[in-house]
Amino acid sequence: xxxxxxxxxxxxxxxxxxxxxxxxxxxxxxxxxxxxxxxxxxxxxxxxxxxxxxxxxxxxxxxxxxxxxxxxxxxxxxxxxxxxxxxxxxxxxxxxxxxxxxxxxxxxxxxxxxxxxxxxxxxxxxxxxxxxxxxxxxxxxxxxxxxxxxxxxxxxxxxxxxxxxxxxxxxxxxxxxxxxxxxxxxxxxxxxx
Amino acid sequence: xxxxxxxxxxxxxxxxxxxxxxxxxxxxxxxxxxxxxxxxxxxxxxxxxxxxxxxxxxxxxxxxxxxxxxxxxxxxxxxxxxxxxxxxxxxxxxxxxxxxxxxxxxxxxxxxxxxxxxxxxxxxxxxxxxxxxxxxxxxxxxxxxxxxxxxxxxxxxxxxxxxxxxxxxxxxxxxxxxxxxxxxxxxxxxxxxxxxxx
Numbered sequence: 001x002x003x004x005x006x007x008x009x010x011x012x013x014x015x016x017x018x019x020x021x022x023x024x025x026x027x028x029x030x031x032x033x034x035x036x037x038x039x040x041x042x043x044x045x046x047x048x049x050x051x052x053x054x055x056x057x058x059x060x061x062x063x064x065x066x067x068x069x070x071x072x073x074x075x076x077x078x079x080x081x082x083x084x085x086x087x088x089x090x091x092x093x094x095x096x097x098x099x100x101x102x103x104x105x106x107x108x109x110x111x112x113x114x115x116x117x118x119x120x121x122x123x124x125x126x127x128x129x130x131x132x133x134x135x136x137x138x139x140x141x142x143x144x145x146x147x148x149x150x151x152x153x154x155x156x157x158x159x160x161x162x163x164x165x166x167x168x169x170x171x172x173x174x175x176x177x178x179x180x181x182x183x184x185x186x187x188x189x190x191x192x193x
Numbered sequence: 194x195x196x197x198x199x200x201x202x203x204x205x206x207x208x209x210x211x212x213x214x215x216x217x218x219x220x221x222x223x224x225x226x227x228x229x230x231x232x233x234x235x236x237x238x239x240x241x242x243x244x245x246x247x248x249x250x251x252x253x254x255x256x257x258x259x260x261x262x263x264x265x266x267x268x269x270x271x272x273x274x275x276x277x278x279x280x281x282x283x284x285x286x287x288x289x290x291x292x293x294x295x296x297x298x299x300x301x302x303x304x305x306x307x308x309x310x311x312x313x314x315x316x317x318x319x320x321x322x323x324x325x326x327x328x329x330x331x332x333x334x335x336x337x338x339x340x341x342x343x344x345x346x347x348x349x350x351x352x353x354x355x356x357x358x359x360x361x362x363x364x365x366x367x368x369x370x371x372x373x374x375x376x377x378x379x380x381x382x383x384x385x386x387x388x389x390x391x
Binding site for chain 2: 020024170182
């Protein structure tokens with residue numbers, strides 16, 4: 001239990017996927033202009049990350065490893081993630097139309113989010129078992145959402161700030177991310193891995 | 194539209210990292226030293242050229258409805274190749290780059306060039322396009338890596354370039370330094386070329 005808690009806290013705060021591991025920078029900069037859209041994207045990512053973590057670890061442990069096909073992991077994982085996103089989209093549209101509408105355009109975008117593939121590869125690299133992968137996936141998703149929400153809150157205010165012309169847009173967003181990242185550095189040492 | 198132009202455009206005018214702002218994850222993560230930038234850039238260039246080549250060869254045979262999955266499988270195969278090759282022949286560098294070698298699969302530059310260029314242009318032009326984009330990406334990574342290495346460690350490519358009086362700023366090697374350096378670099382590019390940020 002203690003170990004699972006450590007994995008969770010580490011994924012959310014200490015090794016935050018966006019601010020410390022640099023995974024998922026594109027959606028982090030792309031959909032952080034409004035708190036509302038950031039929230040939608042965050043929810044979609046938490047959902048898909050947890051499922052993808054489960055799917056890929058099962059595939060790796062029970063199909064690829066017994067068949068001695070470990071070298072196929074990159075191809076296999078990206079196909080699993082792409083079909084999973086498609087599957088989730090179809091199921092949600094049929095069963096929970098309200099949630100489907102809320103997540104809407106963010107779902108297909110997630111396929112190319114490197115945080116998802118990165119998560120699957122990290123699970124294998126750290127040889128996490130099933131339960132640890134689930135917790136790690138959930139924590140990574142929550143950490144991503146946390147960073148996205150904070151960033152969107154700041155960027156809504158940046159709209160009214162007088163930013164030098166050549167720094168507007170992505171450059172100032174990166175500089176903001178730098179300051180956020182300094183804040184998250186403060187969590188280092190919170191737990192010993 | 195000469196072939197030279199196809200090659201040339203990726204290096205400055207449409208540099209994938211500094212102009213199109215693509216491929217930011219590896220650019221931020223691996224550029225703690227200039228040498229890492231070279232390795233990452235060359236690995237991405239290899240995948241870009243090979244995938245552009247294969248996709249351009251088969252561009253008329255690929256059904257439009259399933260083109261994206263096909264592109265991804267082609268790209269993933271070449272990424273697996275470079276991942277295994279680097280692990281075997283450049284093991285130390287492979288360990289440094291870690292996760293970001295397999296993650297070339299989801300690098301938007303590569304899928305972007307496959308979709309926007311190689312799937313509708315002849316073979317030779319596609320190869321040159323991939324080569325130009327790859328070299329442009331590599332140069333951008335080396336510049337970013339060089340700046341961070343110099344400020345954070347006082348060296349470039351491992352060679353000391355500052356006087357003893359300079360106290361290296363470790364922060365430049367940590368995650369915040371990556372965001373800051375890339376943000377200021379993009380801002381400087383905008384200033385120099387007279388483009389205003391969006």
